[in-house]
Amino acid sequence: MNNHEIDFKLYGDDMQFVEVELDPDETVIAEAGSLMMMEENIKMETLFGDGSSEKGGLMGKLLGAGKxxxxxxxxxxxxxxxxxxxxxxxxxxxxxxxxIIPMDLSELDGKLICQKDAFLAAAKGVSIGIEFQKKMGVGFFGGEGFIMQKLEGDGMTFIHAGGTMHKKELVPGEKLRVDTGCLVAMTGNIDYNIEYIGGIKTAMFGGEGLFFATLTGPGTVWIQSLPFSRLASRIFAAAPERGGNKGEGSVAGGLFDILGGDRK
Known part of the structure; x- marks a missing residue:
C-alpha cells in the first residue's frame, strides 16, 4: 500500500465522531478545524496542500494547494x-x-468523487484533487456539483453527510435523479449530468429548483437526506428580524414582540 494503514472506530449516531488509531510513525491528514481531541505524543503539523505531493517539490505543493x-x-x-x-x-x-462514512479506496478502484465540503480525514498518502464534469450544463446549473473533490489512493478516507445517508447501487444503464445538494459521493464510473425539471408551473412553484442531477450506472452513489445548505436556509428563514426571540416561546414574550417593546 502507498497510503498509511490506519484503524478507526465510529462513535455516536447523529452527531458522530471518528477515532483513528495510529501505530508509531503513522499519519492521518484532516481538514482544518475538524480535530476533536488527541492523545499525547501525537505531533500536529500544518501542510501546504494535501501532503500527497511531497516528492514533487514546490511546484507539486502549489498544484495541490491550487486544487x-x-x-x-x-x-x-x-x-x-x-x-x-x-x-x-x-x-x-x-x-x-x-x-461519518468510512471509505476504503482500495475497494473503490482507487478513486472516489464527492461534494467539495464532504471530506473530513484520510490516511496519509490519499490525494485530494478536483473533478471537473465534462458537460457545460453541469457547470452552469449544477450548483455544488460542478467542481467536486476527487479522492485517490488505496487507503481509508472519511467523508460526512447531513441527516441520514443512503447508499445505492446502480446497474449498467440504470438512472437515478437526485437533488444536486443531496449527492454526497459516487464512484468514478458513474456518469453525472444535469437535467431540467420541465414545466413552468413545476419549475416556479415546485420548491425544488429548476434542475436535478442525473446519475447513470454502473456504480455506487451515496445520498444525504439533509444537505447543510438546506438546513442553513431554513434556519435563516426562521430567524427573527431583530435580535432573536426575546420571549423564548412564552406568551408574555410574544406580546412584547407584537407591541415592539423592550424587556430590560
Whole structure:
C-alpha cells in the first residue's frame, strides 16, 4: 500500500465522531478545524496542500494547494503523526448533524468523487484533487456539483453527510435523479449530468429548483437526506428580524414582540 494503514472506530449516531488509531510513525491528514481531541505524543503539523505531493517539490505543493482553492477549501491541511512508542488515538468530529462514512479506496478502484465540503480525514498518502464534469450544463446549473473533490489512493478516507445517508447501487444503464445538494459521493464510473425539471408551473412553484442531477450506472452513489445548505436556509428563514426571540416561546414574550417593546 502507498497510503498509511490506519484503524478507526465510529462513535455516536447523529452527531458522530471518528477515532483513528495510529501505530508509531503513522499519519492521518484532516481538514482544518475538524480535530476533536488527541492523545499525547501525537505531533500536529500544518501542510501546504494535501501532503500527497511531497516528492514533487514546490511546484507539486502549489498544484495541490491550487486544487483546494478551486473547490473553496483552505490552502492548508493538518497532519497528525504518532511519535510515541505505542498506539495513540486522535478523533475528528463532523461539522454538522449527520453521518461519518468510512471509505476504503482500495475497494473503490482507487478513486472516489464527492461534494467539495464532504471530506473530513484520510490516511496519509490519499490525494485530494478536483473533478471537473465534462458537460457545460453541469457547470452552469449544477450548483455544488460542478467542481467536486476527487479522492485517490488505496487507503481509508472519511467523508460526512447531513441527516441520514443512503447508499445505492446502480446497474449498467440504470438512472437515478437526485437533488444536486443531496449527492454526497459516487464512484468514478458513474456518469453525472444535469437535467431540467420541465414545466413552468413545476419549475416556479415546485420548491425544488429548476434542475436535478442525473446519475447513470454502473456504480455506487451515496445520498444525504439533509444537505447543510438546506438546513442553513431554513434556519435563516426562521430567524427573527431583530435580535432573536426575546420571549423564548412564552406568551408574555410574544406580546412584547407584537407591541415592539423592550424587556430590560
Amino acid at each position: 483546494r482553492v478551486i473547490t473553496g477549501e483552505s490552502l492548508f491541511m493538518t497532519t497528525f503523526t504518532n511519535e510515541g512508542q505505542g498506539k495513540k488515538h486522535v478523533s475528528f468530529a463532523s461539522p454538522y448533524p449527520g453521518k
